Amino acid sequence: MLFTLITLLLLIEGVFLLLRRDRRSVFLFLSSLSLFTFILGILLYIAKKGGITEATSVLLYGLDEIRRWMQYRVMTLGQLGYIVALGRFLFPLFILLAAFSFSYFPLALRMKRLWWTLAVLPVLSLIIYIPPVFKAFIAPWPWILKAAVYFSRTWIYLYIAASIAVMIHEYFSITSSFFRRRFITKMMILASLAIVYALYAPQDPAQIYLFYSNDYMWNLGLWYLTSGISDGMYVAVMALSFVASAAGCYGTLRYLRVILDDEHEEVALRRKANDASAGVSMFIHGTKNEILASRILISRIEKNGYQGKELDDLKLMMDKLLTRMERLHGAISSRSVHLDAVPIETVLEEALRKAERACPGILIDASGFMECINVLADTDNLSEALSNILVNGWEATLSASRSDPVQLAVSLERLWVSITIQDNGTGIPKEAQHRIWEPFYSSKNSSSNWGMGMYFARSIIRMHLGSVRFETRMGRGTRFIILLPRYDRREENGCQD
Amino acid sequence: MKKAIAIMLIALVALSGAFAGGSSESSDGLRTVRVAYMANYASLWSVVAGMRSGAFADQGIEVQLVEFADGPTIIAAMESGSIDVGYIGHGAHRLCINGQADIFCFSHVGNGDAVIGLKSHGVTEDPASLKGKNVGYASGTSSETILRWTLEEAGLSFDDITAYEMDASAITSAMTSGSLDACATWSPSSFTILENTGDDAFILSDNLTFSDRTASIASWIVMPSFAEENHDLLVSFVKGLYAGMDYRAEHEDEVIGWVAEVLGTDFDTVYAQRGDAEWLTSAELVSQIEDGTIESLYEVQKAGFGENADQSATIDSYVLFDVMTEAAS
Known part of the structure; x- marks a missing residue:
């Protein structure tokens, strides 16, 4: 059963690697692979060595046939011992590298570049435990054997402790509760792998090389027969392994689901935009021609000497309609952005101006912008996108018969600039949550709203290599969180920490 | 997820309770004794006969059997407290001589260790034919001893063969599949190999070949501290073993059937092992x-054992003859 869970975990991490193909997924997969190798070696060893009750056998192997099959596998003790050594000495390295890959504090960033320094101890141990080397230089002298066993045990526990410390440090470095909650899933994956490993980590390959030797057993004890984890406690250890493995499977699946949902949403939105694009282009083209023709007619009426307020209103209406057509065209057609390093406050101030223009009387609480935070942005497009979300939030607040200002806040989240827009509206109903980014989707009954604002906002944010998510509670409002990569060239702005 | 974790934790607590035990009083008033054995007839003949004939129950003992692959591991398990008493073959007696365990009952003198060769691989009855051959053995056991003696007979050493250190189960599979040319192993692995390879495999040497050099004794052992604190329990346990020995003498086929059941094997496989030793009665x-x-x-x-064992140790310092004689009275 434990074997089944570990195999399942490896398969899930394999799928994760195929879908993501990034540094994190590689380290997670390698961690799972080394853990799988380690546990497989241990199960082979226990099957051959015996000493477990029938019930423990069921917990470890499931069917007795599997235990017997493992017991009679043909391999030398050197081969079996080195399988365990590979898993045992590589797992701490990969789990620590995975922890660093999830982290963004300065030491983690430095260690991502200096990862090879972490490989020194595992490689040294793997050399020492090469069967002929071990037999010639370690096994004959009990004190050297003892030293080698304690040396490897010490560093692997230090690596595991360091991995946990890195994840905890990273967790507390995150200020936003939204991102903290998301980070817990990643912590759960690594913690579950580390727990399963730590339970079996005392299983030194030397025990296998010296399979029938009493010296090792007498001096260091047999790990899986030690009094601390015998009988009921041993079952407890097994159960903890299952819980940890199951948690790891669940965590990875959850993480995978978030990624797949994101990718699926992106593909679906692109397809809908493409479907709409051709028809909308024809519609815009035709309408613009009609508007231009109308303006020519108005000019002729003016030349004929007709003046009046009605004519001015008509001209204004035509201009507004033309502007909206151009914006619609801009939203639906593929566009490029020109990215420059600009202070985020410049973008936000422009967004506030645009929101005020689009929705006179809008109330926005935007105090306390952080200075000297740069992002790579196309100010015009990005401010337009942000103003769309601000206006959307204000309209939601009004529709809830409230007049609390929309909250606009900026904070730093590791390598990202986080912009939070919180309204006090009615919240987004569950059935609408999957649709708010779609083109031409609007829940508002308004002739001035064509449902393109949020689609445009999302497209522009993603073109800035950023992301936008939201949390909503019915009757309590909605919070949009926009993440943009931080451009940190302080020397160019003369800013100091 | 929370529900699943809760269910698993409840199962964990339930299982922990179910498995907590050791040498303790069971619900029916019997004292539970955890007994380590190896998967062969020689290890089980007396204890299973005592269990199934009701002799242990008569002594107020409930036997809980736990299978092991070798004697040193049994001693390590006893040291950790997860096993109360255990059965060991010849090789692990070195540990008893060196003071790491006490023998509280003699079992038998065996003939289970053997060096087996495959004719089709060029191994003949002359031990010199092992030169250059792939030979599997279990390092640190009687398997290594009998292989070394066999090689010495032909003036060879381990340097003259390609020796593969393996566990007993892997040796059996490797010989059966023809991956090895020869091996040194013990019963019942030796019988399994002989049975599965037909006429191809043959015994090159066994314990009888070297009877002048050692006695391949098997015994029941216990930790010295356990023996001190549980003298009466040990005497009762030996009484159960004695009753089992005597029952086997009268009902050999029945006991072989019981052992086959415990081992999860067929009657014939166990029946083939009945010649591994001379099985004594309690009176003998x-x-x-x-x-x-x-x-x-x-x-x-x-x-x-030569210099591998403490030659200054007296026999009565590690063999508890008083338990054996008290149980007979």
Whole structure:
């Protein structure tokens, strides 16, 4: 059963690697692979060595046939011992590298570049435990054997402790509760792998090389027969392994689901935009021609000497309609952005101006912008996108018969600039949550709203290599969180920490 | 997810309760004794006969069997407290001589260790034919001892063969599949190999070949501290073993069937192992204790270990003859 869970975990991490193909997924997969190798070696060893009750056998192997099959596998003790050594000495390295890959504090960033320094101890141990080397230089002298066993045990526990410390440090470095909650899933994956490993980590390959030797057993004890984890406690250890493995499977699946949902949403939105694009282009083209023709007619009426307020209103209406057509065209057609390093406050101030223009009387609480935070942005497009979300939030607040200002806040989240827009509206109903980014989707009954604002906002944010998510509670409002990569060239702005 | 974790934790608590145990009083008033055995007839013949015939229950003992692959591991398990008493073959007696465990009951003198060769791989009855061959053995056990002696007979050493250190189960599979040319192993692996390879496999040497050099004794052992604190329990346990020995003498086929059931194998496989040793009755054993035969066997065995065992240790310092004689009275 434990074997089944570990195999399942490896398969899930394999799928994760195929879908993501990034540094994190590689380290997670390698961690799972080394853990799988380690546990497989241990199960082979226990099957051959015996000493477990029938019930423990069921917990470890499931069917007795599997235990017997493992017991009679043909391999030398050197081969079996080195399988365990590979898993045992590589797992701490990969789990620590995975922890660093999830982290963004300065030491983690430095260690991502200096990862090879972490490989020194595992490689040294793997050399020492090469069967002929071990037999010639370690096994004959009990004190050297003892030293080698304690040396490897010490560093692997230090690596595991360091991995946990890195994840905890990273967790507390995150200020936003939204991102903290998301980070817990990643912590759960690594913690579950580390727990399963730590339970079996005392299983030194030397025990296998010296399979029938009493010296090792007498001096260091047999790990899986030690009094601390015998009988009921041993079952407890097994159960903890299952819980940890199951948690790891669940965590990875959850993480995978978030990624797949994101990718699926992106593909679906692109397809809908493409479907709409051709028809909308024809519609815009035709309408613009009609508007231009109308303006020519108005000019002729003016030349004929007709003046009046009605004519001015008509001209204004035509201009507004033309502007909206151009914006619609801009939203639906593929566009490029020109990215420059600009202070985020410049973008936000422009967004506030645009929101005020689009929705006179809008109330926005935007105090306390952080200075000297740069992002790579196309100010015009990005401010337009942000103003769309601000206006959307204000309209939601009004529709809830409230007049609390929309909250606009900026904070730093590791390598990202986080912009939070919180309204006090009615919240987004569950059935609408999957649709708010779609083109031409609007829940508002308004002739001035064509449902393109949020689609445009999302497209522009993603073109800035950023992301936008939201949390909503019915009757309590909605919070949009926009993440943009931080451009940190302080020397160019003369800013100091 | 929370529900699943809760269910697993409840199961964990339930299982922990179910498995907590050891040498303790069971619900029906019997004292539970955790007994380590190896998967062969020689290890089980007396204890299973005692269990199934009700002899242990008569002594107020419930036996809980736990399978092991080898004697040193059994001693390590006893040291950790997860096992109360255990059965060991010849090789692990070195640990008893060196003071790491006490023998509280003699079992038998066996003939289970053997060096087996495959004719189709060029191995002949001449031990010199092992030169250059791939030979599997279990390092640190009687398998290594009998292989070394066999090689010495032909003036060879381990340097003259390609030796593969393996566990007993892997040796069996490797010989059956023809991956090895020869091996040194013990019963019942030796029988499995002989049975599965037809006429191809043959015994090159066994314990009888070297009877002048050592006695391949098997015994029941216990930790010295456990023996001190549980003298009466050990006497009762030996009474159960004695009753089992005597029951086997009268009902050999029935006991073989019981052992086959415990091992999860067929009757014939166990039946083939009945010649592994001379199985004594309690009266014969007590008689051999009284006339000094058993003590002299242990002396021969100790001498056979040479410098690997503490030759200054006296037999009565690690063999509890008082338990064996008290159980007979």
